[in-house]
Amino acid sequence: MPDGNFRLPRFSSRCLPVWQRNAQVWIKLSGPSLVGNFGEPLFYLLALGYGLGSFIGEVDGLPYIVFLATGIVCSSAMNTATFECLYSAYTRMKVQETWAAMMAAPLNLDDIVLGEVLWAGTKSLISATAILLVASLLGLVHGWQAVGVLPVAFLLGCCFGAMALVVTAISPSYDFFLYYFTLVITPMFLLSGVFFPLDSVPEMVQVGVQLLPLYHIVEVVRPLMTGRPxxxxxxxxxxxxxxxxxxxxxxxxxxxxxxxI
Amino acid sequence: MPDFVVNARNLRKIYAGEVVVDDIQLNIRRGECFGLLGPNGAGKTTTLRMLLGLTPPDGGELNVLGFEIPRQARQMHARMGLVPQGDNLDPDFSVAQNLRTYARYFGIPRSELDQRLPQLLAFASLEHKADAGISTLSGGMKRRLTMARALVNDPELVVLDEPTTGLDPQARQLIWQRLRELLAQGKSLILTTHYMDEAQRLCDRLAIMDNGHILVEESPAELICQHIEPQVIEVFGPGVEQWGVDCGRNLAQRLEQVGETLFCYAEDEQPVLASLHQFPQLQFIHRRANLEDVFLKLTGKELRDA
Structure with missing residues (x-):
């Protein structure tokens, strides 16, 4: 029997109230969230960038702290979207039954999924904006073309948000998410050129990493922030x-x- | 305007080879309060989910408010309100924000909702709580807010899944009063409940389901009249079994032992009561037959743990 569940999505502007609902909750609770958005990358940059950077010197023709800042924009945006569409989305689906309330209104799952994905993109955008501000205050950003990072971060957030929703869709509990973090997100985080250039790992690993999305985002964001072609x-x-x-x-x-069902 | 808010023909649902809703027919009239009753596992929830377009049927035809379900569920939802069993209010929002957010799901403009907001808060008796957080509300307040939320789109049909479960008697009275107001406004109601007094009090007609079938579909008064003797005497105390064998079975039309209580169903209560007065160690309660008696007769008295 063909499974009608996997018919193509039908998207409409009905996804916007879903996005707006999440945005309003975020605004209400934005204090701790913003501290995280600014604080975490700042400490990474200070500790690893200056601390470790003083031993490393230049990487790929860039001061290490600049190299690192361009990577952390991407990895933080990835983590933000992933967390949002794992833990928060699961809470809305299973614990608070926010989605069930929406589905009794004229919204369907297509609207909810698109709304959640766009919201994950927005959260990545907020995260990337915070890090760009921190990085430019530290003098690590070269020129206005760095603003081009923002739409890229939005795309990155939508991509990783959607991927996390796949995991949420099959997850029996919060604990299940650790598989995804340990087996997918962490290796991608460590190997996609955030902390060191990809060519320093064996070729097999390089090929594997190039099949995954984070590496490609880093390859676009790094020249945008450093003014390279x-x-x-x-x-x-x-x-x-x-x-x-x-x-x-x-x-x-x-x-x-x-x-x- | 059609006369029925729900038309179901041969509606069927199968889970893992087991038929949980078995070709049921359902006609719910506009403007009535219709009850869907049944023990746990009878198929009520599945039937309700199919009516809401949340569970695709495996067979049959289903029409709600003139829309084909599940295909046109979105259009139908625009004209329906749901009060779900668990309160799924947004815990991060205030009372008023919950109503505003929910109205947006229906595409209702903010100005329009702001006009209706005092009315909705009054319906929920939460006028003084508009800015209160959800966690500060009592169970009854949350349920009333969920009911007000189901009315943001001024629906023709309101579906309530066990609306008073877990509420104290005062809170239940207020919910019943509000449901009557909705009926007076001409809205149609569908409700499920485990409280037979609630069903008897509110419902114009009701269906009792068991094992995926609708056993009966009638008004509460008709059900009591057709299915059960009018007088009930519940007898308990030492020697109740012996009294049943010696006297009870000759005096009442029907006896049923449930736990330590003997239920005597009779057309005329006088001979039974006269006999009981000669057995002072036995205690008894005499009352008129009610919907619960019908329910237990039709669905059996064993415990359902499904």
Whole structure:
């Protein structure tokens, strides 16, 4: 029997109230959230950038703290979106039943999934804005073309938000998320060129990392922040875009199977 | 305007090879309060979820408010309100913000909702709590707010899944009063409940389900009249079994032992009461037959743990 749950998503502007609801909750609780958005990257940059950087010197022709700042914009945005669509989305689905309340109104799962994904993109955008501000105050950003990082961070957030929703859709509990963090997010975080250039790892690993979205985002964000020429932007952005679209389709199918029974 | 808010024909649902809703027919009239009763595992929740378009049926035809379900569930939801079993209010928002946020899900403009907000708060008796957080509300207040939330779109049909479960008697009275107001406004109600007094009090008609079937569909008065003797005497105390064998079974039309209580169902209570007065060690309660007696007769008295 063909599974009708995996039919293509049907998107509309009905996703906006879902996004708006999440945004309003965030505004209410934005104090601790913003401290995290500014504080964590700041301490990373100070400790690793200056501390470790004084031993390392230059990496890839850049002072280590600059190299690191360009990577941390990406990894923080990834973590923000991932957390949002794992723990927070799971809470809205299972604990608070926010989604059930929405589905009794004229909203369906298609709207909810798209709203959540756009919200994850927005949270990544907020995170990237905070780090760009910190980095530019520390004098680590080269020129106004760095603003181009913001739409890229939004795309990154949507991509990782959608991927996290796939995990949420099949998760029996919060504990299950550790698998995804340990087996997917952490290796990507460590190997995608955030802390050191990709060419310092074995070729097999390089090929694997290039199949994953974070590396390609870093490859676009680094030249945007350092004023270097952009190369192969289209190809690099295509990877997270495809991951994001495929993950939206898969997450929606799995959620329909889980919730519309 | 159609006469029915729900038309279900041969509605069926199968989970893992087991038929949980078995070709049921359901016609719910506009403007009535319709009750869906049944023990745990009878198929009520599945039926309700199918009516709401949240569970796709495995067979049959279903029409709610003139819309084909589940295909046109979105259009139907715009004209329906749901009060779910667990309160799923937004805990991070105040009372008024909950109503505003929910109205946005329906695409209701803010100005329009602001006009209706005092009315909705009054319905929930929460006028003085508009800015209060959800965690500061009592169970009854939360349930009333959930009911007000279901009315943001001024629905034609309101569906309530066990609206008074877990509430204290005062809170239940207020909910019943509010449900009557909705009926007086011409809205149609569908409710599930485990409280037979609630169903008897509120419902114009009700269906009792068990094992995926609708056993009966009638007004409460008709059900009592058709399915059960009018007088009930509950007898308990030492020697109740012996009294039943010696006297009770000759005097009442029907006897049923549940736990330590013997239920005597009779057309005429006088001979039974006269006999009981000769057995001072036995205690008894005489009352008129009610919906609970019908429910227990039709669905059996064993415990359902499903």
């Amino acid at each position: 952009l190369e192969g932007v289209f190809g690099h952005l295509l990877v997270p875009l495809l991951y994001g679209l495929a993950a939206i389709w898969l997450a929606l199918g799995l959620l329909r199977r889980r919730l519309l």
